[in-house]
Amino acid sequence: xxxxxxxxxxxxxxxxxxxxxxxxxxxxxxxxxxxxxxxxxxxxxxxxxxxxxxxxxxxxxxxxxxxxxxxxxxxxxxxxxxxxxxxxxxxxxxxxxxxxxxxxxxxxxxxxxxxxxxxxxxxxxxxxxxxxxxxxxxxxxxxxxxxxxxxxxxxxxxxxxxxxxxxxxxxxxxxxxxxxxxxxxxxxxxxxxxxxxxxxxxxxxxxxxxxxxxxxxxxxxxxxxxxxxxxxxxxxxxxxxxxxxxxxxxxxxxxxxxxxxxxxxxxxxxxxxxxxxxxxxxxxxxxxxxxxxxxxxxxxxxxxxxxxxxxxxxxxxxxxxxxxxxxxxxxxxxxxxxxxxxxxxxxxxxxxxxxxxxxxxxxxxxxxxxxxxxxxxxxxxxxxxxxxxxxxxxxxxxxxxxxxxxxxxxxxxxxxxxxxxxxxxxxxxxxxxxxxxxxxxxxxxxxxxxxxxxxxxx
Numbered sequence: 040x041x042x043x044x045x046x047x048x049x050x051x052x053x054x055x056x057x058x059x060x061x062x063x064x065x066x067x068x069x070x071x072x073x074x075x076x077x078x079x080x081x082x083x084x085x086x087x088x089x090x091x092x093x094x095x096x097x098x099x100x101x102x103x104x105x106x107x108x109x110x111x112x113x114x115x116x117x118x119x120x121x122x123x124x125x126x127x128x129x130x131x132x133x134x135x136x137x138x139x140x141x142x143x144x145x146x147x148x149x150x151x152x153x154x155x156x157x158x159x160x161x162x163x164x165x166x167x168x169x170x171x172x173x174x175x176x177x178x179x180x181x182x183x184x185x186x187x188x189x190x191x192x193x194x195x196x197x198x199x200x201x202x203x204x205x206x207x208x209x210x211x212x213x214x215x216x217x218x219x220x221x222x223x224x225x226x227x228x229x230x231x232x233x234x235x236x237x238x239x240x241x242x243x244x245x246x247x248x249x250x251x252x253x254x255x256x257x258x259x260x261x262x263x264x265x266x267x268x269x270x271x272x273x274x275x276x277x278x279x280x281x282x283x284x285x286x287x288x289x290x291x292x293x294x295x296x297x298x299x300x301x302x303x304x305x306x307x308x309x310x311x312x313x314x315x316x317x318x319x320x321x322x323x324x325x326x327x328x329x330x331x332x333x334x335x336x337x338x339x340x341x342x343x344x345x346x347x348x349x350x351x352x353x354x355x356x357x358x359x360x361x362x363x364x365x366x367x368x369x370x371x372x373x374x375x376x377x378x379x380x381x382x383x384x385x386x387x388x389x390x391x392x393x394x395x396x397x398x399x400x401x402x403x404x405x406x407x408x409x410x411x412x413x414x415x416x417x418x419x420x421x422x423x424x425x426x427x428x429x430x431x432x433x434x435x436x437x438x439x440x441x442x443x444x445x446x447x448x449x450x451x452x453x454x455x456x457x458x459x460x461x462x463x464x465x466x467x468x469x470x471x472x473x474x475x476x477x478x479x480x481x482x483x484x485x486x487x488x489x490x491x492x493x494x495x496x497x
Contacts, residue, residue, distance in 0.1 A: 091280075176399050
């Protein structure tokens with residue numbers, strides 16, 4: 040008997056996916072909601088002319104892309120096995136950098152992502168054979184919509200985790216497998232609950248990395264998606280745009296009205312498809328009528344309002360210039376909020392990567408030393424302002440080499456933000472050496488002047 044699993048947030052995840060990519064319900068028109076008094080012909084037409092203004096995608100990207108503007112700095116001890124792993128983490132040629140960046144988007148979109156650090160069941164007899172057959176750990180990304188079961192122990196630690204994977208066959212049928220992990224065992228079953236694979240492992244924990252899009256408790260396996268409200272608003276804008284298109288379409292083709300006597304119309308040739316007749320006694324000349332433009336203006340105003348609301352909810356309204364009337368101080372606070380949100384998610388990305396590497400080490404026994412450094416500051420640097428502030432700091436004339444070095448570092452960060460740490464340290468060191476040599480030369484020069492002044496008076 041086939042097993043059926045119901046994810047309580049399945050509809051939310053579908054909406055988020057389609058809103059971000061502009062696919063699915065927005066591509067087919069299924070996201071258009073029919074009015075209770077609307078005919079089947081009318082709703083079909085409205086779905087056909089509906090167009091999707093995708094704001095969900097750019098807004099979410101603005102909350103993730105700055106973190107990966109530059110290559111994440113990673114340092115680790117020499118390991119041939121680990122080199123192979125980070126250059127192909129999923130057995131599909133995806134590097135660790137690419138994998139983290141791709142799934143950071145998904146973690147932010149759905150509220151959480153699960154990274155399974157799996158391992159092969161058989162290892163090579165030598166390093167060369169292991170590398171040739173890629174008999175090493177690998178990563179699998181699991182969207183929260185595919186989580187079907189989980190359990191915690193009394194201490195709040197995960198003791199069971201089950202997720203589904205799907206494979207589409209050539210004939211269009213979909214084959215489902217259910218992967219169950221415990222701290223000591225793993226098992227794979229099909230849709231009929233038949234065991235197709237099982238085994239034991241000795242890593243002492245479930246090899247799952249829980250990667251949240253924002254702060255949440257570990258027990259929140261399916262946390263509320265942060266961008267659900269934005270996706271719903273975007274769907275509403277989509278519906279309003281379909282109504283607006285319908286109104287504009289109808290207004291384009293005005294209806295001819297004209298008086299008609301009791302004999303009706305005879306030999307009338309007109310250039311429109313519709314004609315509305317009224318009694319000749321009305322005494323009005325033929326004319327064209329069109330729907331009132333009021334509803335269209337209301338719709339356009341509401342669409343603009345909702346677009347601004349999406350930016351406001353995302354916290355990036357000041358970045359894109361939505362709120363032009365804000366004061367400079369208010370805008371600075373908004374920038375700071377955006378910077379803090381980016382920094383907070385960067386920390387969660389960094390922690391997820393460390394968890395991945397830790398599971399790799401447990402599986403492989405490759406006890407490497409690993410360090411990754413995600414950015415923490417995403418402020419837009421104004422070089423001229425930074426130089427001005429640096430000069431003002433120098434004018435204070437603190438007698439501190441450390442203070443001067445820190446000022447120099449700030450200037451370098453503003454002028455060359457992507458400079459390698461080693462290069463920056465070298466510039467600081469060279470500057471200090473040059474300053475010391477200049478001070479010594481000046482001291483010797485001053486001594487020489489004093490000696491020359493004293494000689495005539497001797």
